[in-house]
Amino acid sequence: MSDVSEDTKPVIVLVRPQLGENIGKAARAMLNFGLTEMRLVEPRDGWPNPAAGPAASGADIILERAQVCSSTAEAVADCAHVYATTVRKRGVTKPVLTPEEAAREIPAQPGRSAIIFGPERSGLETEDVALARAIVTVPINPDFGSLNLAQAVILLAYECSKHADLVQPTQEELLPPAPQEELEGLIAHLESLLEPRGYFRPETRREATSRTLRTVLTKPAWNHLEVRTLRGVLSALERQIKP
Template sequence: MSDTLGVVAPAVILVRPQLGVNIGACARAMLNFGLTDLRLVAPRDGWPNPDAGPAASGADVVLANARVFDTVAEACAGLGLIFATTMRGRELTRRVVTPAQAAREFHGLAGQGGLMYGPERTGLETEDLAVAHAILTIPVNPDFGSLNLAQAVIVSAYEWFRQADDTEAATLVNHDGPAPHEELEGLIDAVDVQLRANGYYNPVPGRAAAARLLMRNLFTRPEFTAGEVRSLRGIVRGLSQRRGGG
């Protein structure tokens, strides 16, 4: 769904949601403010879930079109700018924005963005956060910061909807927006293949997981364009092939 300015509404990605009633409540919150693209990553109780419908209170179109994915990376395919909602940045270097700031960026985005939310009890893991470009944190009472899943969704959805008519699109010169996520994944996979072939992970036992996480962080944070991703993949190929000349 697009707003009156033609901006594509962000997708909502629920990572390992636990209860069907919470998925339904999120669908209701989404449709209240014009969001219809719901993506579920490995829902605990499977999908479809009979408890979701009653909780959606009529937001059946969101549930009917919900898509299920095995991994966070797969769920982010086609999305350019992804915000992971969490109370803390944990181990990654990421810029942190509020829902209002995220909404402004979505309205200046050429393609579609995404809002990622973690499981009800534990929130997003570091590996989930590493897929996102930035962290979205909702300002709350520091003495009582407990929000349920649907509340977190509705705050961000409201900000996107509220700004639909009065936000000037933010632009960067010669920048057509972040590359679709699957293209970025292709770059990360290409670098990983070359590093494994060169034995980069071998010297230190247990290094591979931490090194891969750091590499993902390095490539995700800058919000490379599709052209920049293609150039970087060409650089990786060039470094991996022996050529003559000087």
Template sequence: MTVHAPIVVLVHPQLGENIGAAARAMANFGLSELRLVEPRDGWPNPQAGRNASGADSIIEGARVFATVEEAIADLTYVLATTARRRDMIKPILTPETAARASAEKLAAGGRVGILFGPERTGLESDHVALADAIVMAPVNPRFASLNLAQAVLLVGYEWFKQAGEERLGRETPVDPAGQEGLQVVETRPATKAELLNFFTRLETALTRSGFLYPPEKAPIMIRNLRNLFSRAALTEREVRTLHGIVSSLTREKRGAGEAE
């Protein structure tokens, strides 16, 4: 079987709630295989399902092992997460570089696993010694402890970015996922011709109203206004709205003049 993502291995997890929260974090970022090494409260654990918030397939597919050695036996590259430097010669990776290394190993046909220790103590040094590299996150050194789900989420997030997923947020049949940058819904970016047409109309109205005064300063004022609206990255719909505002203001002024 080809494995397309790292396998999460929770070593001696204590609370079912934390296992469920970790499974939820896995589902958020495309990690689907969960292995447990001697969970303290046994397995299956109903609390895990309640806290997985829909990541049921991960909970139901979780495999339990008696030892770390058994849990990683079929893997070719293993990472150990820890917040403490260990007295051993071993590469230290950030979550980002660990994700890149994992992708390279997987692309070459390897099987990758990431070890996470128990909530209270973290991984034992004997478990870290079995890993190919250590993963340490850039956190506040005076408060470096992450809970189990946070650690899984942090590593999973970097993996998901490395895997090339560019969609943001929720995606449904009627609501597409977000993408970085300006979100244009049921409209399009305004063309330069549309902007120039608006500029001409606005500047004509401002000249008639006396705003562009004194005359010698008018070119600089016009340039600043054009820069302001150009920087706003207006859509075609927004330009039409601005035309409507100008129309409303000029009608109001004409009406007031007629009343006088």
């Protein structure tokens, strides 16, 4: 993540945020996904705000470095691409992108990008949206749209992180399926236990029954450790019940 030029990561601009708590939560959401630059346009309760720190859950560095601006225009002055997040349509004829589409564009184009978010209650004003080249709208349940500021920030930050040099979840090395002969050994072992118990009778059904069993045991693609575990199970089943 640190290899990626800061230019490919968007600046997050909170326009007239009301609650310090929400600013803190937005900072936490940003840092979770590797975004580090926050700008605050006229925060209602001034800045710094004592409610922001606790809500940031350790993302204090974002708050400390947050830049306070006196207008949205000032906050995006050095940005080549401005995206305005809105829930409702604002009667502005601009391209409307999903978070996914915006996140794909941002690192691919030269110059810094900013994503601007409006105040909790009212959202962005028309003049803020006017600064943007495109609108980003989270596709939300039309019957229940209740996305708060920090949630909107986290969804955008999350999408952007997919396209910044990605930190994939680390996958422990999955073992390949066991060689076929190990599987054959397992099947033969099981059949040797079943045979004397009459499982394959009547004889006319033997072939079909055997094939069904093989299909069930082939499906899992067990690795050699798993096959070994099952061999142990079969050996235990062979044992007499201990009194």
